[in-house]
Amino acid sequence: MRIIVKKWLYYIIKLRNQIFFPFVLFYILLAGLGIHLIEPQTFPTYLTSVYWVLTTLATVGFGDYTPVTDLGKAYTIVLYITGIGLLSVFLGKIINSVYLIDRLKVGGKMKFTGKNHIILIGWSTKTQLAIEEIFKSDKKTDIVIIDDLEKAPMMAERLFYVRGDATDEKTLLDANLPKAKGVIIFADPITQDHFARKDPLLVDGKTLLIATAITLVEKEYDKDIHVTAEVVNQKHLPLFKQVKVDEFIPTQEMISHAAVRSLFSPGVTHMYSEMMSTQYRDSMYEIPKKAEWRTYRDAFNDLLAKGATLVADRGDMHINQKLDYLIPEDAQLFVICDKETFEELKPRS
Numbered sequence: 648m649r650i651i652v653k654k655w656l657y658y659i660i661k662l663r664n665q666i667f668f669p670f671v672l673f674y675i676l677l678a679g680l681g682i683h684l685i686e687p688q689t690f691p692t693y694l695t696s697v698y699w700v701l702t703t704l705a706t707v708g709f710g711d712y713t714p715v716t717d718l719g720k721a722y723t724i725v726l727y728i729t730g731i732g733l734l735s736v737f738l739g740k741i742i743n744s745v746y747l748i749d750r751l752k753v754g755g756k757m758k759f760t761g762k763n764h765i766i767l768i769g770w771s772t773k774t775q776l777a778i779e780e781i782f783k784s785d786k787k788t789d790i791v792i793i794d795d796l797e798k799a800p801m802m803a804e805r806l807f808y809v810r811g812d813a814t815d816e817k818t819l820l821d822a823n824l825p826k827a828k829g830v831i832i833f834a835d836p837i838t839q840d841h842f843a844r845k846d847p848l849l850v851d852g853k854t855l856l857i858a859t860a861i862t863l864v865e866k867e868y869d870k871d872i873h874v875t876a877e878v879v880n881q882k883h884l885p886l887f888k889q890v891k892v893d894e895f896i897p898t899q900e901m902i903s904h905a906a907v908r909s910l911f912s913p914g915v916t917h918m919y920s921e922m923m924s925t926q927y928r929d930s931m932y933e934i935p936k937k938a939e940w941r942t943y944r945d946a947f948n949d950l951l952a953k954g955a956t957l958v959a960d961r962g963d964m965h966i967n968q969k970l971d972y973l974i975p976e977d978a979q980l981f982v983i984c985d986k987e988t989f990e991e992l993k994p995r996s
Contacts, residue, residue, distance in 0.1 A: 679693060933980065
């Protein structure tokens with residue numbers, strides 16, 4: 648008997664999960680049918696029989712249903728011998744599956760299946776700050792990090808990790824790029840630290856390759872995804888003309904400009920920080936154009952009365968010189984105000 652039990656356990660352990668889980672379900676249902684046929688008076692319904700099988704295999708033993716015939720008791724003994732080991736292996740496989748899923752998630756080997764998410768390519772301190780900024784600004788959007796680290800650099804709810812080369816189409820598809828809301832490409836800090844002084848082109852070269860890969864996926868799936876790329880050297884911007892990048896962050900130029908302006912206008916860096924960070928009460932927001940606004944002056948005065956300042960239309964920050972210009976239908980207006988004022992300005996759905 649001991650040899651038979653060992654062979655039985657060895658057999659069920661070797662079963663693949665795709666076969667094993669249906670096999671366990673079939674075993675429970677069949678066992679319930681068996682006791683129901685043996686003792687229909689004790690187990691009047693099939694549901695009661697299955698309930699008894701589960702409590703027996705789980706060794707709970709409530710005692711509310713108990714076989715009374717010799718055949719029923721013999722059947723119970725066989726159920727104990729074969730079923731308890733089966734259920735133990737079943738629970739072990741479930742625990743192991745959860746562990747494997749967790750390992751795959753931490754190791755970045757699981758495909759992301761969500762949509763309307765934000766993809767951040769390249770892990771660095773800037774990436775971590777961007778994640779914190781997104782979490783502050785949006786309570787629902789998922790974030791997917793793409794990098795080649797051995798395990799996820801950061802774990803949090805709504806944060807996912809895909810390991811791989813961002814220039815590879817498979818990696819981008821694993822991050823579900825076709826259904827993403829937007830992508831931010833951060834300059835590779837390793838490339839930047841080791842090669843920037845020797846050959847500045849290498850710093851932005853990887854960013855350009857990633858942008859090219861994203862463009863190819865967009866064309867293949869006929870998608871238009873907003874892409875923002877960090878460009879370390881402004882003179883490399885013309886190299887990006889052949890790829891689809893919506894906005895650039897010229898890092899060195901911005902830092903240099905802010906540093907110089909701080910000498911001629913002390914305190915200007917505080918203004919830059921306030922505009923770029925949500926840690927301050929006032930921030931920059933995009934608002935839709937209202938039908939009653941014909942000119943920028945109409946919009947400016949109306950918004951000012953409500954506690955907001957109109958500062959730009961897309962990248963044009965010379966609104967104060969164009970107050971009497973007609974606002975185009977495709978205008979993208981930006982204001983500076985606090986969050987409460989912005990909530991009031993948003994159109995009611």
